[in-house]
Amino acid sequence: xxxxxxxxxxxxxxxxxxxxxxxxxxxxxxxxxxxxxxxxxxxxxxxxxxxxxxxxxxxxxxxxxxxxxxxxxxxxxxxxxxxxxxxxxxxxxxxxxxxxxxxxxxxxxxxxxxxxxxxxxxxxxxxxxxxxxxxxxxxxxxxxxxxxxxxxxxxxxxxxxxxxxxxxxxxxxxxxxxxxxxxxxxxxxxxxxxxxxxxxxxxxxxxxxxxxxxxxxxxxxxxx
Numbered sequence: 001x002x003x004x005x006x007x008x009x010x011x012x013x014x015x016x017x018x019x020x021x022x023x024x025x026x027x028x029x030x031x032x033x034x035x036x037x038x039x040x041x042x043x044x045x046x047x048x049x050x051x052x053x054x055x056x057x058x059x060x061x062x063x064x065x066x067x068x069x070x071x072x073x074x075x076x077x078x079x080x081x082x083x084x085x086x087x088x089x090x091x092x093x094x095x096x097x098x099x100x101x102x103x104x105x106x107x108x109x110x111x112x113x114x115x116x117x118x119x120x121x122x123x124x125x126x127x128x129x130x131x132x133x134x135x136x137x138x139x140x141x142x143x144x145x146x147x148x149x150x151x152x153x154x155x156x157x158x159x160x161x162x163x164x165x166x167x168x169x170x171x172x173x174x175x176x177x178x179x180x181x182x183x184x185x186x187x188x189x190x191x192x193x194x195x196x197x198x199x200x201x202x203x204x205x206x207x208x209x210x211x212x213x214x215x216x217x218x219x220x221x222x223x224x
Contacts, residue, residue, distance in 0.1 A: 020046025021109040027116045046109060051078055058082050073198060074191030092196040133158040135206040135214070142218040151221065162204045163188070164221070171200040174224055178202075183217050 019025070025044045032039060047053040058069070058079070069083060073092040083090050115121050139162055140155045147153060152165040166174055171187035178185055188201040206214060 020044070021113065024109045024113040024116075027113050031116050051082070054079050055082050055086075058088060059086050071193065073193065073196050074188045074201075077190045080191070080193065090193055092193045094198075129158045132160065132206070135209070135211075136162065138211055139204075139206060139214055139218070142215060146218055146222050148222055160205055160207050162206065163201055164204065165199050165201045166224075167200075169200070169224060171202050174200075174202060174221075177224055178217075178220060181220050183220055 022041070024046060025041045028044055029039060029041050045056075047056065054076075068089045068091055071080070071083070071090045071092055072095040074095065080090075115124075136155055136158055140153075143151075143153045143155065143164075147164075150167050150169075152167075153162065154165070155162040171189060175185055175187045185202040185204050188198075188203055191203075192198045204217070209217070
């Protein structure tokens with residue numbers, strides 16, 4: 001942060017370009033090559049969060065001139081709200097554990113630019129993946145050992161969220177029951193297009209949960 005301020009201090013109080021900080025865009029152009037994404041600086045736009053980017057993508061015309069958007073089910077509920085408010089027609093495609101996986105201010109943009117150019121980025125990515133891999137490993141081991149056959153779980157190797165499919169209870173009722181036990185989960189019902197046939201499920205986040213809290217959550221879920 002201090003290095004960013006020393007480099008871009010004068011720009012902090014200026015209006016930035018609508019498409020984002022040019023220094024960051026130039027660094028991103030080179031950085032994306034590592035992921036086999038080849039583009040030009042003029043094709044990159046920096047947005048202040050994912051929702052702004054999703055809105056732009058949702059309302060922009062497609063090169064094919066087609067109008068409907070294919071949306072995996074379940075999906076990010078905010079994306080469904082954006083498409084619904086824009087009156088854009090959608091078609092749902094079911095996603096399962098074996099199915100498809102289509103895996104800022106001047107100060108924050110400047111900080112990211114400095115970050116990408118240093119070795120900190122790769123180090124942080126490795127450390128973060130390992131941190132969440134350990135948490136998901138704990139959750140997977142507990143689910144495999146303790147959960148009954150009324151619950152089917154899908155836990156990625158690393159990440160923030162896991163999914164549990166419930167067979168004999170409403171996910172909203174389960175969400176409320178767990179809330180009474182001070183366990184916060186979210187039903188995945190709002191992640192589907194209205195009328196799309198789906199199973200009941202809940203989403204769990206292990207981001208801020210300790211190992212003891214994960215153990216307690218799995219035990220409480222198993223008793224529902």
